Amino acid sequence: xxxxxxxxxxxxxxxxxxxxxxxxxxxxxxxxxxxxxxxxxxxxxxxxxxxxxxxxxxxxxxxxxxxxxxxxxxxxxxxxxxxxxxxxxxxxxxxxxxxxxxxxxxxxxxxxxxxxxxxxxxxxxxxxxxxxxxxxxxxxxxxxxxxxxxxxxxxxxxxxxxxxxxxxxxxxxxxxxxxxxxxxxxxxxxxxxxxxxxx
Amino acid sequence: xxxxxxxxxxxxxxxxxxxxxxxxxxxxxxxxxxxxxxxxxxxxxxxxxxxxxxxxxxxxxxxxxxxxxxxxxxxxxxxxxxxxxxxxxxxxxxxxxxxxxxxxxxxxxxxxxxxxxxxxxxxxxxxxxxxxxxxxxxxxxxxxxxxxxxxxxxxxxxxxxxxxxxxxxxxxxxxxxxxxxxxxxxxxxxxxxxxxxxxxxxxxxxxxxxxxxxxxxxxxxxxxxxxxxxxxxxxxxxxxxxxxxxxxxxxxxxxxxxxxxxxxxxxxxxxxxxxxxxxxxxxxxxxxxxxxxxxxxxxxxxxxxxxxxxxxxxxxxxxxxxxxxxxxxxxxxxxxxxxxxxxxxxxxxxxxxxxxxxxxxxxxxxxxxxxxxxxxxxxxxxxxxxxxxxxxxxxxxxxxxxxxxxxxxxxxxxxxxxxxxxxxxxxxxxxxxxxxxxxxxxxxxxxxxxxxxxxxxxxxxxxxxxxxxxxxxxxxxxxxxxxxxxxxxxxxxxxxxxxxx
Numbered sequence: 028x029x030x031x032x033x034x035x036x037x038x039x040x041x042x043x044x045x046x047x048x049x050x051x052x053x054x055x056x057x058x059x060x061x062x063x064x065x066x067x068x069x070x071x072x073x074x075x076x077x078x079x080x081x082x083x084x085x086x087x088x089x090x091x092x093x094x095x096x097x098x099x100x101x102x103x104x105x106x107x108x109x110x111x112x113x114x115x116x117x118x119x120x121x122x123x124x125x126x127x128x129x130x131x132x133x134x135x136x137x138x139x140x141x142x143x144x145x146x147x148x149x150x151x152x153x154x155x156x157x158x159x160x161x162x163x164x165x166x167x168x169x170x171x172x173x174x175x176x177x178x179x180x181x182x183x184x185x186x187x188x189x190x191x192x193x194x195x196x197x198x199x200x201x202x203x204x205x206x207x208x209x210x211x212x213x214x215x216x217x218x219x220x221x222x223x224x225x226x
Numbered sequence: 227x228x229x230x231x232x233x234x235x236x237x238x239x240x241x242x243x244x245x246x247x248x249x250x251x252x253x254x255x256x257x258x259x260x261x262x263x264x265x266x267x268x269x270x271x272x273x274x275x276x277x278x279x280x281x282x283x284x285x286x287x288x289x290x291x292x293x294x295x296x297x298x299x300x301x302x303x304x305x306x307x308x309x310x311x312x313x314x315x316x317x318x319x320x321x322x323x324x325x326x327x328x329x330x331x332x333x334x335x336x337x338x339x340x341x342x343x344x345x346x347x348x349x350x351x352x353x354x355x356x357x358x359x360x361x362x363x364x365x366x367x368x369x370x371x372x373x374x375x376x377x378x379x380x381x382x383x384x385x386x387x388x389x390x391x392x393x394x395x396x397x398x399x400x401x402x403x404x405x406x407x408x409x410x411x412x413x414x415x416x417x418x419x420x421x422x423x424x425x426x427x428x429x430x431x432x433x434x435x436x437x438x439x440x441x442x443x444x445x446x447x448x449x450x451x452x453x454x455x456x457x458x459x460x461x462x463x464x465x466x467x468x469x470x471x472x473x474x475x476x477x478x479x480x481x482x483x484x485x486x487x488x489x490x491x492x493x494x495x496x497x498x499x500x501x502x503x504x505x506x507x508x509x510x511x512x513x514x515x516x517x518x519x520x521x522x523x524x525x526x527x528x529x530x531x532x533x534x535x536x537x538x539x540x541x542x543x544x545x546x547x548x549x550x551x552x553x554x555x556x557x558x559x560x561x562x563x564x565x566x567x568x569x570x571x572x573x574x575x576x577x578x579x580x581x582x583x584x585x586x587x588x589x590x591x592x593x594x595x596x597x598x599x600x601x602x603x604x605x606x607x608x609x610x611x612x613x614x615x616x617x618x619x620x621x622x623x624x625x626x627x628x629x630x631x632x633x634x635x636x637x638x639x640x641x642x643x644x645x646x647x648x649x650x651x652x653x654x655x656x657x658x659x660x661x662x663x664x665x666x667x668x669x670x671x672x673x674x675x676x677x678x679x680x681x682x683x684x685x686x687x688x689x690x691x692x693x694x695x696x697x698x699x700x701x702x703x704x705x706x707x708x709x710x711x712x713x714x715x716x717x718x719x720x721x722x723x724x725x726x727x
Contacts (some may be wrong), residue, residue, distance in 0.1 A: 066413070
């Protein structure tokens with residue numbers, strides 16, 4: 028058997044995975060009857076349907092007349108495996124870590140898992156953008172809008188093809204000023220502009 | 227005359243200073259993102275959703291609507307001048323528009339695009355004003371069975387019009403429906419698929435999904451492709467088309483308007499489909515068809531009128547039935563729900579100010595857009611010279627701030643990043659993200675109506691085929707599905723979408 032259509036292969040796997048996951052997870056909820064549907068009814072039916080459709084797409088990838096290479100994106104198995112190895116224990120023992128070690132280890136372990144997961148899909152521009160987004164979301168409250176914005180702009184610009192330090196620095200400062208003025212002072216969104224020191 | 231009375235209410239709302247201002251902002255932003263390739267109305271509306279919290283619902287919707295139809299105007303500018311569609315719905319304008327520009331007729335091409343869009347926009351506004359009330363009245367009589375069947379029909383329509391594999395489009399819809407179910411179940415209070423994460427009990431954030439799948443997907447793909455810096459040199463020249471050119475284009479504008487208005491109403495329809503269909507029709511109807519692709523002005527006038535008409539009439543199912551016909555309308559429904567308005571036929575009777583204000587504002591906005599686009603064309607051209615390496619960090623910043631500000635939640639940024647990755651995956655594997663967003667919006671509604679219909683019929687599933695309106699819709703849906711699976715239709719459908727790529 029040879030994979031003829033890489034696009035169908037991957038999306039088929041994805042659909043089947045989601046379908047099975049939703050189907051299995053729905054088993055935890057009451058099904059009810061057709062007359063009185065419980066919370067499990069609709070997702071069970073849909074999950075099964077999705078899994079079947081996914082298998083059809085998957086099967087089609089072996090005898091498709093349209094040909095696409097198997098490697099449609101630079102997928103890295105080792106990093107993906109690493110993400111699974113870090114991620115699953117982190118998820119299971121999250122509560123324990125939180126109670127015994129405090130919040131920082133939780134953040135660090137989860138962070139490593141997420142970075143590995145994103146990085147396993149190859150392209151630096153891809154994972155750098157995604158990771159910087161999450162960092163921004165978690166930095167905004169403690170570090171304030173100005174510092175977060177500067178970090179985001181530098182991180183994003185470094186993911187691009189050309190990186191001119193001076194240009195990026197000017198852009199970062201201007202955007203930090205504009206976003207503070209527009210969002211905090213203009214629209215009144217409750218973001219801290221500067222880091223909250225002392226308290 | 228009830229229509230006149232309604233329009234009178236609408237003008238009262240739309241012409242108030244504050245709403246004029248937001249219509250202007252919407253049109254301005256719409257033109258801006260329409261001109262800039264690499265950012266579409268979907269991502270922009272997603273970015274601005276949080277901003278609209280602070281506005282009153284009418285102003286918010288007026289602004290968001292302006293972004294959508296404004297983008298249709300702006301998209302043509304880039305298509306004509308730089309040979310890149312600024313918006314997917316302008317993809318077809320590139321063919322003849324750019325040729326006209328190369329022949330030194332950029333001005334008339336831009337002029338006819340704007341005039342055609344204005345004429346189409348005005349006509350489509352009237353269509354909405356006339357067609358919406360009776361439709362809403364019918365919809366008020368709908369029971370849960372009818373609603374369920376209507377949603378099935380709408381989703382099947384989205385499959386037909388998604389390009390690429392039918393199987394994958396259906397799978398994406400089902401995945402969307404399932405994602406829509408994440409969160410607390412209204413009937414039983416059970417938190418479904420939340421994995422104990424408190425943020426997930428409220429469901430997956432709409433803004434995060436839309437922004438991740440559309441905003442981030444686009445940015446990542448653009449970065450991967452690499453920057454194509456085009457030095458811009460074309461001269462625009464005089465803007466207004468000559469009388470001859472205008473007379474020659476008029477039939478194309480009329481055909482485009484009619485076609486766009488009809489296609490916009492259909493489930494899954496909207497600007498994109500309308501422009502492609504119009505180009506095909508113009509090719510058939512015009513005698514000197516060999517000139518198409520070499521700068522025939524009808525090739526600009528028709529599709530540009532059609533995409534604007536389609537963009538506007540696609541508001542009809544959203545406003546009257548509360549059912550989105552495309553991903554943008556799904557965003558509009560998201561905006562309404564955030565504002566605490568339940569979309570549906572009751573909006574027209576319960577909130578006439580909002581309903582008619584929005585409709586009239588579309589006409590006002592179209593008038594503004596002609597002014598924004600013709601005399602100010604020089605400014606938009608300047609914008610085109612801004613390189614993407616400057617543009618994308620700014621877009622990213624507004625995306626991240628937007629996502630965060632919905633609930634002031636850091637968790638939302640993880641969700642957005644995950645959907646960004648998923649959006650990238652979907653584009654790479656040619657699984658269309660738009661049907662998924664429709665499914666996501668309709669998921670809870672569909673489940674709710676299915677439950678109620680079954681309860682009312684005492685568990686008898688034949689109710690969907692016994693009630694006349696419901697059965698007609700289901701039969702339509704099944705027919706559509708059968709038709710699209712037929713090999714012949716599939717071939718033409720594939721060809722229709724080829725030109726786009």
